[in-house]
Amino acid sequence: MTEIKKHPFTQIYSNIKKFKALPVMGVYLILITVFIILSPKVFTRPFIYMSFLQTIPPQLVLALGLTLIITAGEIDLSFSAVIAFSGFLFSFIYKNFGENDFAALMGIVAALGGGAFVGYINGLLVARLKVPSIMATLAAQFFWNGLTVLLCGGLSLNIKSIRGTFFHSLFVGRLFDLIPVQAFWAIGLTVFLWFILNRHRFGEALMFIGDNPEVARVMGVNIENTKIKLFTLQGLLAGFAALLLTLEMINFWSNQGSGYLLPVMAAVFIGGTSIAGGEGIMVGTFFGAFIIGSLEAGVVATGIGGYWVRLTTGLVMAGSIILNNVLKNEKISFKDFFRKSVFTKGLNKGK
Amino acid sequence: MALNTEYEFAVKIEKCCKYYGHIHALKEIDFEVGSNEVVGLIGDNGAGKSSLIKIITGVYPPTSGNFYIKGKKIDPRSFSVKQAQNMGIATVYQDRSLAEKQDLWRNFFIGRQITNAFGFINVKKEKAIAKEILLNTIGFRGVGITVDSKVSTLSGGERQGIAIGRAMYFDSDLIILDEPTVALSLKEIKKVINFVEKIKENNKASIFISHNIADVYSVSDRFVVLDRGEVVGNIPKSDISLKDLNTFLLDYAHRLKDEDK
Ligand SMILES: Nc1ncnc2c1ncn2[C@@H]1O[C@H](COP(=O)(O)OP(=O)(O)OP(=O)(O)O)[C@@H](O)[C@H]1O
Ligand SMILES: [Mg+2]
Numbered sequence: 001m002t003e004i005k006k007h008p009f010t011q012i013y014s015n016i017k018k019f020k021a022l023p024v025m026g027v028y029l030i031l032i033t034v035f036i037i038l039s040p041k042v043f044t045r046p047f048i049y050m051s052f053l054q055t056i057p058p059q060l061v062l063a064l065g066l067t068l069i070i071t072a073g074e075i076d077l078s079f080s081a082v083i084a085f086s087g088f089l090f091s092f093i094y095k096n097f098g099e100n101d102f103a104a105l106m107g108i109v110a111a112l113g114g115g116a117f118v119g120y121i122n123g124l125l126v127a128r129l130k131v132p133s134i135m136a137t138l139a140a141q142f143f144w145n146g147l148t149v150l151l152c153g154g155l156s157l158n159i160k161s162i163r164g165t166f167f168h169s170l171f172v173g174r175l176f177d178l179i180p181v182q183a184f185w186a187i188g189l190t191v192f193l194w195f196i197l198n199r200h201r202f203g204e205a206l207m208f209i210g211d212n213p214e215v216a217r218v219m220g221v222n223i224e225n226t227k228i229k230l231f232t233l234q235g236l237l238a239g240f241a242a243l244l245l246t247l248e249m250i251n252f253w254s255n256q257g258s259g260y261l262l263p264v265m266a267a268v269f270i271g272g273t274s275i276a277g278g279e280g281i282m283v284g285t286f287f288g289a290f291i292i293g294s295l296e297a298g299v300v301a302t303g304i305g306g307y308w309v310r311l312t313t314g315l316v317m318a319g320s321i322i323l324n325n326v327l328k329n330e331k332i333s334f335k336d337f338f339r340k341s342v343f344t345k346g347l348n349k350g351k
Numbered sequence: 352m353a354l355n356t357e358y359e360f361a362v363k364i365e366k367c368c369k370y371y372g373h374i375h376a377l378k379e380i381d382f383e384v385g386s387n388e389v390v391g392l393i394g395d396n397g398a399g400k401s402s403l404i405k406i407i408t409g410v411y412p413p414t415s416g417n418f419y420i421k422g423k424k425i426d427p428r429s430f431s432v433k434q435a436q437n438m439g440i441a442t443v444y445q446d447r448s449l450a451e452k453q454d455l456w457r458n459f460f461i462g463r464q465i466t467n468a469f470g471f472i473n474v475k476k477e478k479a480i481a482k483e484i485l486l487n488t489i490g491f492r493g494v495g496i497t498v499d500s501k502v503s504t505l506s507g508g509e510r511q512g513i514a515i516g517r518a519m520y521f522d523s524d525l526i527i528l529d530e531p532t533v534a535l536s537l538k539e540i541k542k543v544i545n546f547v548e549k550i551k552e553n554n555k556a557s558i559f560i561s562h563n564i565a566d567v568y569s570v571s572d573r574f575v576v577l578d579r580g581e582v583v584g585n586i587p588k589s590d591i592s593l594k595d596l597n598t599f600l601l602d603y604a605h606r607l608k609d610e611d612k
Binding site: 195199200201202204205207208211212215216217218219220221222278279 | 408410431432433436442444448449450451452453457461462463464466469470471472474
C-alpha cells in the first residue's frame with residue numbers, strides 16, 4: 001500500500017480542522033469587529049468588556065457543565081431551576097443565621113450541596129430508572145422551581161449586607177477595583193473542565209458513552225456510575241453559578257435564572273458541540289457563552305435597538321452551527337442547500 | 352509447546368440458563384473451552400451465540416447455572432466486564448468494538464487507561480503504546496493511519512484489525528471473536544484467520560463465531576452447534592470433515608423444517 005501524498009493546502013486545512021474551537025473564535029472576532037465599527041465609542045473602552053466579565057460567568061459555568069452532559073448524549077433542562085433553588089438556600093441561610101461570614105459559609109455549602117443533590121436525583125432517574133434525561137430533567141425543572149417558589153412565598157430576599165465581606169469579594173469582588181473576580185472563577189473552571197473532559201478517565205468515559213454506549217459497556221465503562229456522577233457534577237456547577245449570580249446581584253428573587261435555559265444551550269451549540277453526542281468542545285463553549293452574552297449588550301450599544309437582539313442571536317447561532325457542521329463533515333458543502341429539492345424540482349421542467 | 356497446566360478450562364459453564372424477560376435465550380447450556388483450544392460456535396440468527404458470549408464477558412449475568420473461569424468459580428452477581436477483562440478475557444465484537452468519533456489511541460485504552468493517582472490519563476504513554484500496537488502487532492504501515500486517526504475514517508477490515516491488535520496486546524488468555532469476518536474481503540478474512548492461529552501458537556484459548564462454516568472449520572479444534580438456546584452438537588474437528596459438518600448442519604436445518612410442518 002502506498003501513502004497518499006496530500007496537497008499542502010489540504011494538509012494545513014486538516015490541521016486547522018483539528019482545533020475545533022477555531023470557527024467559533026472566528027465568529028466572535030467578527031462580531032466584536034462589527035461592534036467596534038458600528039459603535040466605536042463603546043467598544044474601544046474597557047467598561048463594556050468589564051460588564052461582560054461580570055454578567056457572563058454564571059451562564060458560562062452552566063454551559064460548561066451542559067457541554068459535559070451533551071457529550072455523554074444526555075440533556076439537562078433543570079439547571080435554571082437550580083439557579084433559583086440554590087440561590088434561595090444561600091440567601092435564606094445567610095439572612096436567618098446572623099448575616100455574618102459563618103452564615104455565608106453555611107449558605108455556600110447549602111447552595112452547592114442543594115445543587116449537587118438536585119443533580120444526583122436527576123442522575124438516579126436517568127441512570128437507574130432509565131428515564132430519558134429530557135423528560136427527567138424537565139420534571140425536575142418544574143419541581144425544584146415550584147418548591148423554591150413555595151419556600152420563599154414568591155418573595156425576594158435582599159442580602160445587601162454581604163457586599164464587601166470576605167466571601168463576597170472571594171466570588172464576585174473586583175480585582176484592582178476593575179476586573180470582576182467571577183471571571184477568574186469561570187476561566188479557571190473552563191481550564192479545569194477541559195482537562196476533565198479531554199485528559200481524565202471520567203471525560204473519556206463521557207465521550208464513549210455519548211458516541212456508542214454499547215462499545216463503552218463492553219469495554220468496561222461503568223455507565224450507570226458515570227451518569228450519576230455527571231448529573232451530580234452538573235448540579236454542583238449550577239449551584240456554583242447560582243452563588244455567582246446571587247452574590248453579584250446581592251439579591252435573591254424567586255424566578256432568577258428562568259431565562260437561562262435557551263441562551264445556555266445556544267452557547268454550547270454555537271461552540272461547536274453537537275447534540276449528537278460523543279464529543280464536547282470546551283473552548284468552543286467558552287466563546288459561545290461570550291458570543292451569547294455580548295450580543296444583547298452589543299446590539300443595544302450599536303443603537304439599532306433591542307428589538308434586533310433575538311434576530312441577531314438567531315442569525316449568529318445558525319451561522320456558527322452551519323459553519324461547524326460543514327467543516328466537520330467532508331460530505332456536506334454549502335452548495336447542497338441549493339440543490340433541487342422536492343419542492344423546487346418542477347421549476348425546471350418546462351424546458 | 353508445553354500445555355498450560357495451571358487450569359484445564361479457560362471457561363466452563365454448567366446448566367446455564369438465560370432469560371431476557373420472558374425470552375428464554377439459553378436453555379441449560381453446558382459449554383467449555385480448553386486452556387489451549389479454539390472452539391467454533393455455530394448457530395442460526397437468534398440461536399443464542401451472542402447471549403452466551405455476553406455471559407462469559409460479564410455483560411449480563413446468567414439467570415442460573417454454574418460458571419468457572421480458569422478453574423475459578425464465578426459469582427455472577429459480582430461478575431462484571433471489568434472483572435472479565437482482569438481475568439484475561441477479551442472480545443472482538445461484530446461491530447461494537449470501537450467508538451466511531453474517538454481517536455484510535457483512546458479506543459485502545461478505554462476501560463483500562465494509564466492514569467495517575469487522580470485519574471488523569473498519561474496521553475504520551477498511551478499514544479506511544481498505541482503506536483507500537485499499530486505498527487508491530489497489527490502491521491499497519493504506510494496506509495495513512497495514525498494513533499490520532501478517527502475510527503470513522505477506517506475501513507471495516509482495518510477496524511477489526513485494531514480490535515484484534517488490542518486484544519493481542521492486552522495479553523488475554525481467552526479471546527472471543529464474535530463474527531470478526533463479517534463484511535470483510537477475502538484477503539482481510541485470511542488475516543483474521545492467521546491471527547486466530549497465532550492465539551493457539553501462544554497457548555491461548557479462543558471462541559470463534561461466524562456464519563461462514565468454512566472459516567469456522569479452518570480455525571477451530573472443536574465445533575459447538577447451538578439452536579434456539581440449546582446445544583445440539585459438540586463435535587471435535589478430528590471426527591468430521593468440512594463436508595460432513597456442512598451436511599450435518601443442512602440435515603439439521605431440514606429436520607427442523609419438517610418438524611414445523
Ligand atoms: N438484550 C436483549 N433483550 C431481549 N432479548 C434479547 C436480547 N439479546 C438477545 N435477545 C434475544 O435472545 C435470543 C438470542 O439472541 P442472540 O443475540 O444471543 O443470538 P445470536 O446467536 O447471537 O444471533 P446472531 O447470529 O443474529 O448474532 C434472540 O431471540 C434475541 O432476540
Ligand atoms: Mg450475535
